[in-house]
Amino acid sequence: MAKSVAGPEIEKLIQxxxxxxxxxxxxxxxxxxxxxxxxxxxxxxxxxxLAAARDSVTVCTTCGNVDTRDPCTICxxxxxxxxxxxxxxDVSDLWALERAAAMNCRxxxxxxxxxxxxxxxxxxxxxxxxxERISAGDGAKEIIIAVNAxxxxxxxAHYITDQLDGLDVTITRLAHGVPVGGELDYLDEGTLxxxxxxRTTL
Amino acid sequence: xxxxxxxxxxGARRHGESSVIAEIMTKARGRHLGLVxxxxxxxxxPVLQPGNSVLVTWRARLDQHLGTYQVExxxxxxxxxxxxxxxxxxxxxxxxxxxxLPERDPHPHLYEALGIIxxxxxxxxxxxxxxxxxxxxxxEDLGFGLDLTRCAATGxxxxxxxxxxxxxxxxxxEAGLPWAxxxxxxxxxLANGSRKSADGESLSAAFDLTGYFLRRHVYEPRGxxxxxxxxxxxxxxxxxxxxxx
Numbered sequence: 504m505a506k507s508v509a510g511p512e513i514e515k516l517i518q519x520x521x522x523x524x525x526x527x528x529x530x531x532x533x534x535x536x537x538x539x540x541x542x543x544x545x546x547x548x549x550x551x552x553l554a555a556a557r558d559s560v561t562v563c564t565t566c567g568n569v570d571t572r573d574p575c576t577i578c579x580x581x582x583x584x585x586x587x588x589x590x591x592x593d594v595s596d597l598w599a600l601e602r603a604a605a606m607n608c609r610x611x612x613x614x615x616x617x618x619x620x621x622x623x624x625x626x627x628x629x630x631x632x633x634x635e636r637i638s639a640g641d642g643a644k645e646i647i648i649a650v651n652a653x654x655x656x657x658x659x660a661h662y663i664t665d666q667l668d669g670l671d672v673t674i675t676r677l678a679h680g681v682p683v684g685g686e687l688d689y690l691d692e693g694t695l696x697x698x699x700x701x702r703t704t705l
Numbered sequence: 706x707x708x709x710x711x712x713x714x715x716g717a718r719r720h721g722e723s724s725v726i727a728e729i730m731t732k733a734r735g736r737h738l739g740l741v742x743x744x745x746x747x748x749x750x751p752v753l754q755p756g757n758s759v760l761v762t763w764r765a766r767l768d769q770h771l772g773t774y775q776v777e778x779x780x781x782x783x784x785x786x787x788x789x790x791x792x793x794x795x796x797x798x799x800x801x802x803x804x805x806l807p808e809r810d811p812h813p814h815l816y817e818a819l820g821i822i823x824x825x826x827x828x829x830x831x832x833x834x835x836x837x838x839x840x841x842x843x844x845e846d847l848g849f850g851l852d853l854t855r856c857a858a859t860g861x862x863x864x865x866x867x868x869x870x871x872x873x874x875x876x877x878x879e880a881g882l883p884w885a886x887x888x889x890x891x892x893x894x895l896a897n898g899s900r901k902s903a904d905g906e907s908l909s910a911a912f913d914l915t916g917y918f919l920r921r922h923v924y925e926p927r928g929x930x931x932x933x934x935x936x937x938x939x940x941x942x943x944x945x946x947x948x949x950x
Contacts, residue, residue, distance in 0.1 A: 524722060525722070617797075617933070617934075618716075619716070619797060619800065619801050619804075619932055619934060620716040620717075620718050620728065620800075620804075621718060624933055625933060652784075652787065653750075653754060653783075654754050654755045654756060654783055654786065654787060654793060654796060654797065655755075655797075657787040657793050658793050658794065658797050658934065658937070661790040661793055661794065661937070661941070662933075662937060664790070665790075665937070665940065679784065679787070691751045691752070691778070691781040691784065692781050692784075693751075693781050693782060693783055693784020693785050693787075694751065694784050696784060696785060697784050697788075
Protein backbone atom coordinates (compact mmCIF):
# COMPACT_ATOMS: atom_id res chain seq x y z
CA MET A 504 0.00 0.00 0.00
CA ALA A 505 1.30 3.49 -0.93
CA LYS A 506 2.38 5.68 1.97
CA SER A 507 0.46 8.92 2.57
CA VAL A 508 2.57 11.99 1.97
CA ALA A 509 0.14 14.44 3.57
CA GLY A 510 -2.49 14.65 6.31
CA PRO A 511 -5.94 13.00 5.87
CA GLU A 512 -7.59 16.33 4.93
CA ILE A 513 -5.24 16.84 2.00
CA GLU A 514 -5.50 13.18 0.96
CA LYS A 515 -9.29 13.47 0.99
CA LEU A 516 -9.10 16.64 -1.13
CA ILE A 517 -6.90 14.82 -3.65
CA GLN A 518 -9.24 11.81 -3.74
CA UNK A 519 -12.26 14.02 -4.36
CA UNK A 520 -10.51 16.08 -7.04
CA UNK A 521 -9.49 12.86 -8.79
CA UNK A 522 -13.20 12.09 -9.30
CA UNK A 523 -13.68 15.25 -11.39
CA UNK A 524 -13.84 14.51 -15.15
CA UNK A 525 -10.53 15.29 -16.81
CA UNK A 526 -8.50 14.79 -13.65
CA UNK A 527 -6.61 11.63 -12.75
CA UNK A 528 -4.77 10.90 -9.49
CA UNK A 529 -1.61 12.74 -10.60
CA UNK A 530 -3.34 15.81 -11.95
CA UNK A 531 -5.57 15.86 -8.85
CA UNK A 532 -2.41 16.09 -6.73
CA UNK A 533 -1.18 19.00 -8.84
CA UNK A 534 -4.55 20.75 -8.55
CA UNK A 535 -4.67 20.17 -4.78
CA UNK A 536 -1.17 21.54 -4.37
CA UNK A 537 -2.08 24.60 -6.43
CA UNK A 538 -5.18 25.20 -4.28
CA UNK A 539 -3.15 24.88 -1.09
CA UNK A 540 -0.46 27.24 -2.33
CA UNK A 541 -3.06 29.82 -3.44
CA UNK A 542 -5.21 29.41 -0.36
CA UNK A 543 -6.61 32.95 -0.20
CA UNK A 544 -6.78 33.70 -3.93
CA UNK A 545 -8.20 30.36 -5.18
CA UNK A 546 -9.02 27.84 -2.43
CA UNK A 547 -11.19 30.08 -0.24
CA UNK A 548 -13.30 31.56 -3.10
CA UNK A 549 -13.62 28.09 -4.66
CA UNK A 550 -14.83 26.60 -1.38
CA UNK A 551 -17.36 29.44 -1.01
CA UNK A 552 -18.54 29.00 -4.61
CA LEU A 553 -18.91 25.24 -4.14
CA ALA A 554 -20.89 25.74 -0.91
CA ALA A 555 -23.13 28.34 -2.57
CA ALA A 556 -23.72 26.02 -5.55
CA ARG A 557 -24.51 23.11 -3.24
CA ASP A 558 -27.09 25.21 -1.37
CA SER A 559 -28.76 26.90 -4.31
CA VAL A 560 -28.49 24.76 -7.45
CA THR A 561 -31.71 23.02 -8.35
CA VAL A 562 -33.18 21.17 -11.32
CA CYS A 563 -35.93 23.06 -13.17
CA THR A 564 -39.18 21.12 -12.80
CA THR A 565 -40.36 22.39 -16.21
CA CYS A 566 -37.41 21.63 -18.46
CA GLY A 567 -34.80 19.69 -16.43
CA ASN A 568 -32.15 22.41 -16.76
CA VAL A 569 -29.93 23.22 -13.77
CA ASP A 570 -30.17 26.70 -12.28
CA THR A 571 -30.42 28.46 -8.96
CA ARG A 572 -34.15 28.95 -9.32
CA ASP A 573 -37.13 26.91 -10.34
CA PRO A 574 -38.51 27.49 -13.02
CA CYS A 575 -35.09 28.29 -14.50
CA THR A 576 -33.94 31.53 -16.09
CA ILE A 577 -34.58 30.19 -19.61
CA CYS A 578 -38.13 29.02 -18.88
CA UNK A 579 -39.09 32.35 -17.31
CA UNK A 580 -37.45 34.56 -19.96
CA UNK A 581 -40.34 36.37 -21.73
CA UNK A 582 -38.11 37.32 -24.70
CA UNK A 583 -37.71 33.71 -25.77
CA UNK A 584 -39.78 32.17 -28.52
CA UNK A 585 -42.42 30.06 -26.76
CA UNK A 586 -43.40 28.33 -29.99
CA UNK A 587 -40.24 26.21 -30.18
CA UNK A 588 -38.71 23.71 -27.75
CA UNK A 589 -35.34 22.10 -28.38
CA UNK A 590 -35.02 18.66 -26.79
CA UNK A 591 -31.45 17.85 -25.71
CA UNK A 592 -29.80 14.89 -23.99
CA ASP A 593 -27.91 16.77 -21.32
CA VAL A 594 -27.41 20.21 -19.80
CA SER A 595 -24.01 20.39 -21.54
CA ASP A 596 -25.86 20.18 -24.90
CA LEU A 597 -28.14 23.03 -23.81
CA TRP A 598 -25.10 25.12 -22.95
CA ALA A 599 -23.52 24.28 -26.33
CA LEU A 600 -26.65 25.40 -28.20
CA GLU A 601 -26.87 28.57 -26.11
CA ARG A 602 -23.23 29.30 -27.00
CA ALA A 603 -24.10 28.93 -30.67
CA ALA A 604 -26.94 31.48 -30.14
CA ALA A 605 -28.63 30.18 -33.29
CA MET A 606 -32.13 30.17 -31.81
CA ASN A 607 -33.72 32.06 -28.98
CA CYS A 608 -36.14 29.43 -27.76
CA ARG A 609 -36.83 27.13 -24.81
CA UNK A 610 -35.37 23.69 -24.06
CA UNK A 611 -36.18 20.34 -22.55
CA UNK A 612 -33.37 18.25 -21.03
CA UNK A 613 -33.89 14.48 -21.21
CA UNK A 614 -31.06 13.51 -18.87
CA UNK A 615 -29.61 10.88 -21.22
CA UNK A 616 -30.71 8.54 -23.99
CA UNK A 617 -32.40 5.16 -24.11
CA UNK A 618 -29.62 2.64 -23.60
CA UNK A 619 -30.44 -1.05 -23.18
CA UNK A 620 -26.77 -1.80 -22.47
CA UNK A 621 -26.75 0.60 -19.50
CA UNK A 622 -30.29 -0.35 -18.47
CA UNK A 623 -31.73 3.11 -19.18
CA UNK A 624 -35.39 2.89 -20.19
CA UNK A 625 -38.04 5.55 -20.95
CA UNK A 626 -38.99 5.84 -17.26
CA UNK A 627 -35.41 6.84 -16.38
CA UNK A 628 -35.54 9.83 -18.72
CA UNK A 629 -37.39 13.13 -18.64
CA UNK A 630 -39.73 12.07 -21.50
CA UNK A 631 -43.06 11.88 -19.65
CA UNK A 632 -42.77 15.49 -18.38
CA UNK A 633 -42.12 16.59 -21.99
CA UNK A 634 -45.31 14.90 -23.21
CA GLU A 635 -47.24 16.42 -20.28
CA ARG A 636 -45.73 19.81 -21.01
CA ILE A 637 -46.87 19.72 -24.64
CA SER A 638 -50.26 18.14 -23.84
CA ALA A 639 -50.95 20.86 -21.25
CA GLY A 640 -50.83 23.49 -24.01
CA ASP A 641 -47.42 24.96 -23.36
CA GLY A 642 -47.65 27.05 -26.53
CA ALA A 643 -45.06 24.97 -28.40
CA LYS A 644 -45.67 24.54 -32.12
CA GLU A 645 -42.35 22.93 -33.06
CA ILE A 646 -40.24 20.39 -31.18
CA ILE A 647 -36.64 20.17 -32.41
CA ILE A 648 -35.05 16.91 -31.28
CA ALA A 649 -31.36 17.76 -30.94
CA VAL A 650 -29.93 14.49 -29.69
CA ASN A 651 -26.59 12.97 -30.65
CA ALA A 652 -26.27 11.31 -34.07
CA UNK A 653 -25.81 7.88 -32.48
CA UNK A 654 -28.06 4.84 -32.72
CA UNK A 655 -29.06 5.33 -29.07
CA UNK A 656 -29.74 9.04 -29.64
CA UNK A 657 -31.86 8.37 -32.72
CA UNK A 658 -33.77 5.55 -30.98
CA UNK A 659 -34.65 8.11 -28.31
CA ALA A 660 -35.68 10.59 -31.01
CA HIS A 661 -38.03 8.05 -32.63
CA TYR A 662 -39.42 7.08 -29.22
CA ILE A 663 -40.21 10.73 -28.42
CA THR A 664 -41.82 11.14 -31.86
CA ASP A 665 -44.06 8.13 -31.10
CA GLN A 666 -44.99 9.56 -27.71
CA LEU A 667 -45.89 12.96 -29.22
CA ASP A 668 -47.94 11.38 -32.01
CA GLY A 669 -51.38 12.94 -32.22
CA LEU A 670 -50.40 16.21 -30.52
CA ASP A 671 -50.58 19.43 -32.51
CA VAL A 672 -46.82 19.99 -32.90
CA THR A 673 -44.31 19.72 -35.72
CA ILE A 674 -41.39 17.46 -34.85
CA THR A 675 -38.04 18.09 -36.51
CA ARG A 676 -34.51 16.90 -35.89
CA LEU A 677 -31.00 18.17 -36.57
CA ALA A 678 -29.47 17.54 -40.00
CA HIS A 679 -26.72 14.94 -40.41
CA GLY A 680 -23.79 15.67 -42.67
CA VAL A 681 -20.31 17.09 -43.19
CA PRO A 682 -18.96 18.99 -40.16
CA VAL A 683 -17.23 22.35 -40.69
CA GLY A 684 -13.55 21.62 -41.21
CA GLY A 685 -14.33 18.01 -42.07
CA GLU A 686 -12.56 16.32 -44.96
CA LEU A 687 -14.69 14.05 -47.14
CA ASP A 688 -11.90 11.48 -47.35
CA TYR A 689 -12.13 10.87 -43.60
CA LEU A 690 -15.92 10.68 -43.31
CA ASP A 691 -17.75 7.38 -42.96
CA GLU A 692 -19.99 6.21 -45.82
CA GLY A 693 -23.19 6.72 -43.85
CA THR A 694 -22.47 10.37 -43.06
CA LEU A 695 -21.54 11.01 -46.69
CA UNK A 696 -24.79 9.39 -47.85
CA UNK A 697 -26.78 11.47 -45.35
CA UNK A 698 -24.97 14.62 -46.49
CA UNK A 699 -25.69 13.89 -50.16
CA UNK A 700 -29.35 13.22 -49.40
CA UNK A 701 -29.62 16.58 -47.59
CA ARG A 702 -27.77 18.56 -50.30
CA THR A 703 -28.88 22.14 -50.91
CA THR A 704 -28.91 24.39 -53.98
CA LEU A 705 -26.14 27.01 -54.15
CA UNK B 706 -3.74 -14.72 -26.67
CA UNK B 707 -4.67 -13.12 -29.97
CA UNK B 708 -7.27 -13.73 -32.65
CA UNK B 709 -8.88 -11.91 -35.51
CA UNK B 710 -12.51 -12.20 -36.58
CA UNK B 711 -15.26 -10.33 -38.33
CA UNK B 712 -18.10 -9.02 -36.23
CA UNK B 713 -21.10 -6.73 -35.90
CA UNK B 714 -21.19 -4.07 -33.18
CA UNK B 715 -24.05 -4.57 -30.70
CA GLY B 716 -23.20 -1.72 -28.36
CA ALA B 717 -20.50 0.12 -26.46
CA ARG B 718 -20.42 1.13 -22.82
CA ARG B 719 -18.28 4.03 -21.55
CA HIS B 720 -15.22 3.00 -19.64
CA GLY B 721 -13.28 5.83 -18.07
CA GLU B 722 -12.98 9.05 -19.98
CA SER B 723 -11.70 7.92 -23.33
CA SER B 724 -12.28 4.17 -23.64
CA VAL B 725 -15.31 1.95 -24.15
CA ILE B 726 -16.16 -1.69 -23.58
CA ALA B 727 -17.42 -2.84 -26.96
CA GLU B 728 -19.93 -5.66 -27.29
CA ILE B 729 -19.43 -7.36 -30.63
CA MET B 730 -21.22 -10.32 -32.20
CA THR B 731 -18.32 -12.15 -33.81
CA LYS B 732 -18.69 -14.81 -36.45
CA ALA B 733 -16.66 -17.57 -34.81
CA ARG B 734 -16.67 -16.60 -31.13
CA GLY B 735 -20.21 -15.38 -30.53
CA ARG B 736 -20.98 -12.35 -28.40
CA HIS B 737 -17.63 -11.14 -27.15
CA LEU B 738 -16.68 -8.07 -25.10
CA GLY B 739 -13.41 -6.18 -25.20
CA LEU B 740 -11.90 -2.85 -24.21
CA VAL B 741 -11.36 -0.35 -27.02
CA UNK B 742 -8.79 2.22 -25.99
CA UNK B 743 -9.71 5.62 -27.42
CA UNK B 744 -13.17 4.26 -28.24
CA UNK B 745 -14.75 7.63 -27.45
CA UNK B 746 -12.56 9.50 -29.90
CA UNK B 747 -14.03 11.30 -32.90
CA UNK B 748 -12.52 8.66 -35.17
CA UNK B 749 -13.78 5.63 -33.29
CA UNK B 750 -17.25 6.75 -32.13
CA PRO B 751 -18.86 6.47 -35.60
CA VAL B 752 -17.30 3.00 -36.01
CA LEU B 753 -18.60 1.66 -32.69
CA GLN B 754 -22.27 2.29 -33.46
CA PRO B 755 -24.63 -0.71 -33.28
CA GLY B 756 -25.18 -2.35 -36.65
CA ASN B 757 -21.74 -1.60 -38.12
CA SER B 758 -19.65 -4.48 -39.44
CA VAL B 759 -16.05 -4.50 -38.27
CA LEU B 760 -12.90 -6.56 -38.35
CA VAL B 761 -11.57 -7.03 -34.82
CA THR B 762 -8.28 -8.16 -33.38
CA TRP B 763 -8.58 -9.27 -29.76
CA ARG B 764 -5.57 -9.48 -27.47
CA ALA B 765 -5.23 -10.52 -23.84
CA ARG B 766 -2.63 -12.20 -21.67
CA LEU B 767 -5.10 -14.90 -20.58
CA ASP B 768 -8.24 -16.17 -22.29
CA GLN B 769 -10.36 -15.29 -19.23
CA HIS B 770 -9.38 -11.62 -19.39
CA LEU B 771 -11.61 -8.93 -20.87
CA GLY B 772 -8.86 -8.14 -23.36
CA THR B 773 -8.51 -5.26 -25.78
CA TYR B 774 -9.98 -4.89 -29.23
CA GLN B 775 -8.41 -3.26 -32.20
CA VAL B 776 -11.31 -2.35 -34.48
CA GLU B 777 -11.27 -1.72 -38.23
CA UNK B 778 -14.52 -0.74 -39.97
CA UNK B 779 -15.71 -2.85 -42.92
CA UNK B 780 -19.34 -1.77 -43.49
CA UNK B 781 -20.61 1.34 -41.73
CA UNK B 782 -24.38 1.12 -41.94
CA UNK B 783 -25.36 2.89 -38.67
CA UNK B 784 -26.02 6.24 -40.37
CA UNK B 785 -28.41 4.58 -42.82
CA UNK B 786 -30.12 2.69 -39.97
CA UNK B 787 -30.74 5.93 -38.11
CA UNK B 788 -32.95 7.18 -40.95
CA UNK B 789 -35.98 5.01 -40.14
CA UNK B 790 -37.74 4.03 -36.94
CA UNK B 791 -38.03 0.40 -38.08
CA UNK B 792 -34.27 0.11 -38.59
CA UNK B 793 -33.19 1.89 -35.44
CA UNK B 794 -35.60 -0.05 -33.21
CA UNK B 795 -34.76 -3.25 -35.09
CA UNK B 796 -31.02 -3.08 -34.46
CA UNK B 797 -31.61 -2.33 -30.76
CA UNK B 798 -34.17 -5.14 -30.42
CA UNK B 799 -31.85 -7.68 -32.09
CA UNK B 800 -28.93 -6.56 -29.91
CA UNK B 801 -31.16 -7.04 -26.85
CA UNK B 802 -32.05 -10.56 -28.04
CA UNK B 803 -28.41 -11.47 -28.65
CA UNK B 804 -27.56 -10.31 -25.12
CA UNK B 805 -29.62 -13.27 -23.90
CA LEU B 806 -26.95 -15.60 -25.28
CA PRO B 807 -24.01 -16.52 -23.08
CA GLU B 808 -20.78 -14.67 -23.83
CA ARG B 809 -18.21 -16.31 -26.10
CA ASP B 810 -20.65 -18.98 -27.28
CA PRO B 811 -20.46 -19.26 -31.08
CA HIS B 812 -23.70 -18.91 -33.06
CA PRO B 813 -22.47 -18.45 -36.65
CA HIS B 814 -25.94 -18.81 -38.21
CA LEU B 815 -27.30 -16.03 -35.96
CA TYR B 816 -24.36 -13.88 -36.99
CA GLU B 817 -25.17 -14.53 -40.67
CA ALA B 818 -28.87 -13.85 -40.06
CA LEU B 819 -28.06 -10.60 -38.25
CA GLY B 820 -26.00 -9.39 -41.21
CA ILE B 821 -28.78 -10.21 -43.69
CA ILE B 822 -31.49 -8.53 -41.58
CA UNK B 823 -29.38 -5.39 -41.07
CA UNK B 824 -29.15 -5.04 -44.85
CA UNK B 825 -32.94 -5.26 -45.16
CA UNK B 826 -34.14 -3.39 -42.07
CA UNK B 827 -35.15 -0.33 -44.07
CA UNK B 828 -37.44 -2.35 -46.32
CA UNK B 829 -40.75 -2.54 -44.43
CA UNK B 830 -41.99 -5.50 -46.48
CA UNK B 831 -39.17 -7.80 -45.43
CA UNK B 832 -37.93 -6.27 -42.14
CA UNK B 833 -40.79 -7.60 -40.00
CA UNK B 834 -40.78 -11.07 -41.53
CA UNK B 835 -36.99 -11.41 -41.18
CA UNK B 836 -37.16 -10.19 -37.58
CA UNK B 837 -39.77 -12.84 -36.71
CA UNK B 838 -37.55 -15.53 -38.24
CA UNK B 839 -34.63 -14.16 -36.22
CA UNK B 840 -36.71 -14.45 -33.01
CA UNK B 841 -37.61 -18.05 -33.93
CA UNK B 842 -33.89 -18.81 -34.47
CA UNK B 843 -33.11 -17.22 -31.10
CA UNK B 844 -35.74 -19.39 -29.38
CA GLU B 845 -34.21 -22.43 -31.07
CA ASP B 846 -30.69 -21.53 -29.90
CA LEU B 847 -31.90 -20.86 -26.37
CA GLY B 848 -33.40 -24.36 -26.27
CA PHE B 849 -37.07 -23.46 -26.77
CA GLY B 850 -37.46 -23.99 -30.51
CA LEU B 851 -40.96 -24.20 -31.96
CA ASP B 852 -41.90 -27.07 -34.26
CA LEU B 853 -43.94 -25.50 -37.03
CA THR B 854 -43.38 -28.26 -39.59
CA ARG B 855 -46.16 -30.76 -38.74
CA CYS B 856 -49.32 -31.04 -36.67
CA ALA B 857 -48.67 -32.19 -33.10
CA ALA B 858 -51.98 -34.10 -33.03
CA THR B 859 -52.30 -35.70 -36.48
CA GLY B 860 -48.79 -35.42 -37.94
CA UNK B 861 -50.08 -33.77 -41.11
CA UNK B 862 -48.08 -31.04 -42.83
CA UNK B 863 -51.15 -29.52 -44.50
CA UNK B 864 -53.37 -26.64 -43.30
CA UNK B 865 -51.30 -25.82 -40.22
CA UNK B 866 -53.17 -22.93 -38.65
CA UNK B 867 -52.48 -22.90 -34.91
CA UNK B 868 -49.63 -23.27 -32.43
CA UNK B 869 -50.15 -24.92 -29.06
CA UNK B 870 -49.17 -22.46 -26.30
CA UNK B 871 -48.14 -25.41 -24.13
CA UNK B 872 -45.94 -27.44 -26.47
CA UNK B 873 -44.93 -24.80 -29.03
CA UNK B 874 -45.88 -27.21 -31.82
CA UNK B 875 -48.05 -26.54 -34.84
CA UNK B 876 -51.64 -27.80 -34.93
CA UNK B 877 -53.74 -28.29 -38.07
CA UNK B 878 -56.99 -26.41 -38.63
CA GLU B 879 -59.10 -29.55 -38.15
CA ALA B 880 -57.40 -30.71 -34.94
CA GLY B 881 -57.15 -27.27 -33.38
CA LEU B 882 -60.60 -25.87 -34.19
CA PRO B 883 -62.29 -27.08 -30.94
CA TRP B 884 -59.62 -25.22 -28.91
CA ALA B 885 -59.23 -22.30 -31.29
CA UNK B 886 -59.77 -19.69 -28.55
CA UNK B 887 -56.89 -21.13 -26.51
CA UNK B 888 -54.50 -21.61 -29.44
CA UNK B 889 -52.04 -19.13 -30.88
CA UNK B 890 -52.48 -18.31 -34.52
CA UNK B 891 -49.85 -19.61 -36.96
CA UNK B 892 -49.45 -17.10 -39.80
CA UNK B 893 -49.38 -18.67 -43.24
CA UNK B 894 -45.96 -17.26 -44.14
CA LEU B 895 -44.41 -19.23 -41.25
CA ALA B 896 -46.11 -22.51 -42.07
CA ASN B 897 -44.10 -25.34 -43.56
CA GLY B 898 -43.09 -24.75 -47.20
CA SER B 899 -45.12 -21.55 -47.55
CA ARG B 900 -43.98 -19.04 -50.14
CA LYS B 901 -46.48 -16.42 -49.10
CA SER B 902 -45.02 -13.14 -47.83
CA ALA B 903 -46.31 -11.42 -44.70
CA ASP B 904 -49.11 -8.86 -44.68
CA GLY B 905 -49.99 -6.62 -41.73
CA GLU B 906 -52.40 -9.06 -40.11
CA SER B 907 -50.17 -12.13 -40.38
CA LEU B 908 -47.12 -10.16 -39.26
CA SER B 909 -48.98 -8.97 -36.16
CA ALA B 910 -49.96 -12.60 -35.40
CA ALA B 911 -46.33 -13.68 -35.87
CA PHE B 912 -45.10 -11.02 -33.43
CA ASP B 913 -47.71 -12.24 -30.91
CA LEU B 914 -46.53 -15.82 -31.41
CA THR B 915 -42.80 -15.21 -30.89
CA GLY B 916 -43.50 -12.63 -28.17
CA TYR B 917 -45.56 -15.16 -26.22
CA PHE B 918 -42.82 -17.82 -26.20
CA LEU B 919 -40.01 -15.32 -25.56
CA ARG B 920 -41.93 -13.95 -22.57
CA ARG B 921 -42.82 -17.39 -21.23
CA HIS B 922 -39.50 -19.19 -21.71
CA VAL B 923 -36.91 -16.43 -21.67
CA TYR B 924 -37.92 -13.14 -20.09
CA GLU B 925 -40.21 -14.22 -17.23
CA PRO B 926 -37.94 -17.00 -15.88
CA ARG B 927 -35.04 -14.52 -15.84
CA GLY B 928 -37.16 -11.86 -14.18
CA UNK B 929 -36.59 -9.30 -16.93
CA UNK B 930 -38.97 -7.17 -18.93
CA UNK B 931 -39.43 -7.48 -22.68
CA UNK B 932 -37.16 -4.74 -24.11
CA UNK B 933 -38.91 -1.50 -25.13
CA UNK B 934 -37.09 -1.70 -28.44
CA UNK B 935 -39.16 -4.79 -29.38
CA UNK B 936 -42.50 -3.03 -28.98
CA UNK B 937 -41.01 0.00 -30.77
CA UNK B 938 -39.96 -2.23 -33.65
CA UNK B 939 -43.31 -4.07 -33.80
CA UNK B 940 -45.25 -0.78 -33.96
CA UNK B 941 -42.84 0.78 -36.49
CA UNK B 942 -42.81 -2.31 -38.74
CA UNK B 943 -46.62 -2.63 -38.78
CA UNK B 944 -46.97 1.10 -39.41
CA UNK B 945 -44.42 1.01 -42.24
CA UNK B 946 -46.09 -2.05 -43.79
CA UNK B 947 -49.50 -0.36 -43.65
CA UNK B 948 -48.05 2.74 -45.34
CA UNK B 949 -46.31 0.66 -48.06
CA UNK B 950 -48.47 -2.46 -48.54
